Amino acid sequence: MDQQIKDLYSDAILREALLRYGGTFQQSQELKAFESFIYEFERDSQPYILRISHSLRRNESLIEGEVEWINYLAEGGVSAARAILSTRGKLVEAIDDSHGGCFLATAFVKAHGEHPWDIWSPALYETYGELIGKMHSLSRRYQPSRSELTRPAWDDDMMNFVDRYLPESESIVKEKYSVLRDYLQKLPKDESSYGMIHQDAHGNNFLVDKNGQITLFDFDECAYSWYINEIAILLFYIVMDADDWPAFTHEFMSHFLRGYVKANPLDAKWLVKWLKEIPHFLKLREMELYAVAHRDFDVDHIDDWWMARFMQDRKQKIENDVPFIDFEFESLAASL
Numbered sequence: 001m002d003q004q005i006k007d008l009y010s011d012a013i014l015r016e017a018l019l020r021y022g023g024t025f026q027q028s029q030e031l032k033a034f035e036s037f038i039y040e041f042e043r044d045s046q047p048y049i050l051r052i053s054h055s056l057r058r059n060e061s062l063i064e065g066e067v068e069w070i071n072y073l074a075e076g077g078v079s080a081a082r083a084i085l086s087t088r089g090k091l092v093e094a095i096d097d098s099h100g101g102c103f104l105a106t107a108f109v110k111a112h113g114e115h116p117w118d119i120w121s122p123a124l125y126e127t128y129g130e131l132i133g134k135m136h137s138l139s140r141r142y143q144p145s146r147s148e149l150t151r152p153a154w155d156d157d158m159m160n161f162v163d164r165y166l167p168e169s170e171s172i173v174k175e176k177y178s179v180l181r182d183y184l185q186k187l188p189k190d191e192s193s194y195g196m197i198h199q200d201a202h203g204n205n206f207l208v209d210k211n212g213q214i215t216l217f218d219f220d221e222c223a224y225s226w227y228i229n230e231i232a233i234l235l236f237y238i239v240m241d242a243d244d245w246p247a248f249t250h251e252f253m254s255h256f257l258r259g260y261v262k263a264n265p266l267d268a269k270w271l272v273k274w275l276k277e278i279p280h281f282l283k284l285r286e287m288e289l290y291a292v293a294h295r296d297f298d299v300d301h302i303d304d305w306w307m308a309r310f311m312q313d314r315k316q317k318i319e320n321d322v323p324f325i326d327f328e329f330e331s332l333a334a335s336l
Helices: 005-008 013-021 058-077 124-138 161-164 166-187 228-240 245-263 269-277 278-296 303-312 314-319 329-335
Strands: 030-031 037-043 044-054 091-096 102-109 196-197 206-207 214-216 223-226
Touching: 005 044, 013 044, 013 091, 013 102, 058 102, 058 124, 124 196, 124 214, 124 228, 124 245, 161 166, 161 278, 166 278, 166 314, 196 228, 223 228, 228 245, 228 269, 228 278, 228 303, 245 269, 245 329, 269 329, 278 303, 278 314
Parallel strands: none
Antiparallel strands: 030 037, 037 044, 044 102, 091 102, 196 223, 206 214
16 A cells, blocks of 8 residues: 555544444454455444545545446346445545545445355356356446546556556566557457456455355456456466466366356357467566565565565566466367
């Protein structure tokens, strides 16, 4: 999180945000978060999640666009943590920070269950695919209620972490990122391939209940991009815990795609065409996360074990064009 935002934040902001959503300071519990302040609170004896971000990072219209899309998905049958109205009937509450900006509070129904890391199975991979497929199918028909609520595209300046956070000494990585962006920007953006995606739908951003239902949350990064980018991003994170990445990729993707096409039917030609692009989108996320590591850590002394593992030899791998996963992705079409 940006240090400037941390410095502007206070208990007074939290108290005001809770008041506007019908919660109390005494009942709130802070939760671990990366880009915002997150709390659990109760209203009418029901648990909810309060998220407080700042206008330095996202303006009010962008956040309203996010929560409008979440509720659209929920109404369409996607299991997503729906945004709730404040006591004043608003989806987003702006709270003056006394320094020319504002904190922006939103609240959501609390998802139930556990993270999937210890309960993954072929059946859950397929359920995962079906959920993402349903989300993408609904995205094809989505239109914001007002033009100012339109979320950014994947290549908007606000998403350009590489140029923003990498130092000049990382000139080779920056150049490779520029070449990759140029390549991706030339890909077709037809209705079946491009639309709103979650863009961060990994296992830390959903819970699985005792019946095996997945509930998605944290849509903060949602943006317009290719649907195959969504699939590449979730593969990027889940493969990190595997011992044999190519073998796991085949196992996971076979089950995931089976569920995906169940909810979002696609022909074989579409699959082959876009599966071939997964290595490019894996490389995009690799570079973006590499840049975020430079923003949030002393890269020579990273105290987070997951990020430290990711960063091991990462500079050399990016500079030498080492594929993130060495795998022939188009071969997956034959298993469907």
